Amino acid sequence: MSATLISPNFNERDGVTVDMLVLHYTGMKSAAEALARMCDPTAEVSAHYMIDEDGTLTHLVDEQMRAWHAGVAMWRGFSNINSRSIGIELVNPGHEFGYRDFPDAQMQTLITLCQGVLARHDIPARNVVAHADVAPSRKQDPGERFDWARLAAHGIGLWPSADHVPAPVPDSDAMPLLSEIGYDCSDPNAAVIAFQRHFCPARIDGDLDRETRRAIAGVHTPI
Numbered sequence: 001m002s003a004t005l006i007s008p009n010f011n012e013r014d015g016v017t018v019d020m021l022v023l024h025y026t027g028m029k030s031a032a033e034a035l036a037r038m039c040d041p042t043a044e045v046s047a048h049y050m051i052d053e054d055g056t057l058t059h060l061v062d063e064q065m066r067a068w069h070a071g072v073a074m075w076r077g078f079s080n081i082n083s084r085s086i087g088i089e090l091v092n093p094g095h096e097f098g099y100r101d102f103p104d105a106q107m108q109t110l111i112t113l114c115q116g117v118l119a120r121h122d123i124p125a126r127n128v129v130a131h132a133d134v135a136p137s138r139k140q141d142p143g144e145r146f147d148w149a150r151l152a153a154h155g156i157g158l159w160p161s162a163d164h165v166p167a168p169v170p171d172s173d174a175m176p177l178l179s180e181i182g183y184d185c186s187d188p189n190a191a192v193i194a195f196q197r198h199f200c201p202a203r204i205d206g207d208l209d210r211e212t213r214r215a216i217a218g219v220h221t222p223i
Helices: 031-038 104-120 148-153 171-181 188-199 210-220
Strands: 002-004 020-025 049-051 057-059 085-090 128-130
Touching: 020 104, 031 049, 049 104, 085 104, 104 148, 128 188, 171 188, 171 210, 188 210
Parallel strands: 002 057, 020 085, 020 128, 049 085
Antiparallel strands: 049 057
């Protein structure tokens, strides 16, 4: 199922090429509230797409235009994230209103949508990211319940290989490698937590333990 409802909250990309895909959760009590907010010109927020929990896809902003979804953000040293990205919102109440798993119907629609986006734009796997990845000091979404491994199995984004488990990186190398992966490490604890939400969801404490350092090695290797 799909629906089209154009948000007024967009502008030109200023000639920047799309090379990122950013995934979010809505973090609101209902899909209707989230949709109303992204279509409210006074709110000045939007995304290119929203996917409801039943799999319904709503197209809000044309991909050629700049949606306003990332806010103050940075990835791989670039801060103009909205201009270079496609933003997708997944309906989920989030950590504030009762965070829960993302249903299969929602994930199926997301996989199909992402595969289409990647076919239309030259987006490397390392640039398929969470909102929390690009704004670690401000955001948690889509959070630790999101199935990044499932997306990677369908050719969307990065996930450490199960066939080759690297040695953990040394403590002294962990933060430099997180920066090379793409994280803004000006707040080191926030950067580690954002990485853990994405790649080590069983442990989200900011501690550079052995498994977190092993995951850093595994994610950094394909880059």
